[in-house]
């Protein structure tokens with residue numbers, strides 16, 4: 429049985445095949461994400477992986493809706509695997525916002541599903557670090573969030589030479605659009621054409637924009653002017669004050685494909701622009717209101733950072749540490765009559781926090797020792813009798829005999 433295209437198997441290292449993914453690398457990345465979120469005072473939340481289809485068709489926009497993994501369940505409900513976390517977050521916040529002081533700062537690491545054409549950096553399933561701030565309109569919140577984005581990448585040893593956050597504004601594009609076109613129904617179509625500019629042949633973009641009453645040259649002029657709006661300037665100054673100025677630049681190519689964004693938007697890319705976006709986000713001040721049917725109105729902003737492109741970048745820069753299994757102690761049971769006492773020793777050492785392994789069933793001493801070496805254990809421990817244990821450092825080959833009850837202390 430094969431796995432479905434666009435889905436991944438995660439194996440412990442060393443990896444058995446180049447076509448599989450590292451469970452260790454994934455855990456490494458999740459750990460750094462969680463740690464960065466903690467340093468910024470974000471609390472972790474989660475929601476269901478399956479949601480009513482309607483949650484996504486409300487406001488995510490055609491691009492995501494076209495990629496939904498949806499079906500009708502046995503109770504005749506139209507449902508979809510979550511394609512992004514933001515609608516779920518908006519629903520959860522709207523339901524219980526009174527219980528939380530503002531601004532709410534939450535993060536999650538959901539697995540998301542999109543029925544995309546499988547390509548480099550894009551799969552049908554990925555994990556995404558989501559961090560969002562709810563209940564604050566000031567650009568200080570945008571800067572705080574972008575700072576977290578930058579620091580979560582820096583925590584993985586990436587530098588300003590490896591990635592850049594391209595900062596833009598839906599407001600700037602909205603102004604651009606509405607001074608030239610009065611048909612608001614066309615705005616989202618226009619944003620989508622801008623979003624695709626860099627990935628579409630110029631003739632095609634020219635044609636699309638002309639249909640909407642715009643010229644590609646003029647649009648390019650606006651992008652190249654790169655003048656930050658007052659709002660973007662406030663964000664840039666805030667980041668510069670932290671010493672993060674090198675990590676961010678204004679770039680009006682960015683507009684974001686999702687329909688719900690309302691203000692500053694941004695995307696993180698590798699510096700050489702060889703890979704797809706590492707992360708993307710922005711303000712979505714109307715989504716909570718929309719999803720709550722007008723009951724709750726809270727400004728919000730956030731970003732999502734995927735694990736797929738990030739892993740490609742970390743691999744390309746050689747920034748993944750070696751992932752060895754860590755066995756502190758391998759307990760050798762050479763005399764089967766001492767197995768009960770050995771099990772007690774193993775249990776006590778584990779209770780003291782050590783990673784301990786041993787042969788589950790009787791095995792020859794040389795086989796047990798070989799297994800200890802394969803596991804790269806730091807120590808072996810072997811009971812001489814029920815009172816004394818022989819502890820051997822496998823690197824220095826130093827050996828000591830300790831009282832059974834003193835073994836944990838000695839190892840510490």
Ligand code: HAM
Nearest residue numbers: 512514550551554705706707708709730731732734736
């Ligand atoms: P997004 O731009 O659709 O935004 O996704 C964010 C990131 O998730 C992308 O930059 C990319 O790294 C990763 N990603 C997206 N689709 C795939 C895929 N098919 N395969 C691999 N990686 C992928 C959002 O989802 C917004 N909800 C983010 C957000 C949170 N905005 C506000 N709060």
